[in-house]
Amino acid sequence: MTESVLPTVLVVAVALIDVDGRVLIAKRPEGKQLAGLWEFPGGKVEPGERPEAALIRELREELGIEVTESCLAPFVFASHAYESFHLLMPLYLCRRWSGVVVAHEHAALAWVKPDKLPDYPMPPADAPLVAWLRDLL
Numbered sequence: 001m002t003e004s005v006l007p008t009v010l011v012v013a014v015a016l017i018d019v020d021g022r023v024l025i026a027k028r029p030e031g032k033q034l035a036g037l038w039e040f041p042g043g044k045v046e047p048g049e050r051p052e053a054a055l056i057r058e059l060r061e062e063l064g065i066e067v068t069e070s071c072l073a074p075f076v077f078a079s080h081a082y083e084s085f086h087l088l089m090p091l092y093l094c095r096r097w098s099g100v101v102v103a104h105e106h107a108a109l110a111w112v113k114p115d116k117l118p119d120y121p122m123p124p125a126d127a128p129l130v131a132w133l134r135d136l137l
């Protein structure tokens with residue numbers, strides 16, 4: 001029997017939290033894997049890139065906002081074995097950014113109270129993070 005080892009993909013994600021305690025989630029666009037599901041914004045870490053730098057880059061590209069590294073608090077690590085890769089995904093918390101969020105790459109954005117997050121279907125890697133967030137906020 002041969003054992004296959006799945007490649008590991010490192011994705012960083014963030015829970016942006018506004019002054020009312022609502023969390024930003026973003027709907028994955030058509031044409032991408034897991035289209036239509038709601039995720040915490042973020043994306044793949046490039047080879048040699050630090051996770052925090054990747055997240056700052058992704059937030060600039062995806063949402064048009066600027067975040068400083070000192071505002072990123074690492075929170076919880078998600079891990080999920082998809083069919084063709086193993087995803088590792090630290091979720092950061094962030095309460096301060098500059099600029100106004102705009103959906104440059106997503107189909108929609110929503111600011112959601114933590115207790116309403118379960119109403120939004122999420123990728124299997126993101127869904128377990130909701131319980132952590134609800135307990136924390």
Ligand code: CDP
Nearest residue numbers: 011013033034039040042043044123125126
């Ligand atoms: O945008 P980019 O292609 O850099 O990365 P991505 O498509 O956002 O993420 C790569 C893969 O990680 C996706 O195809 C999803 O399977 C998974 N992912 C996830 O499960 N949850 C997220 N919040 C983001 C990505």
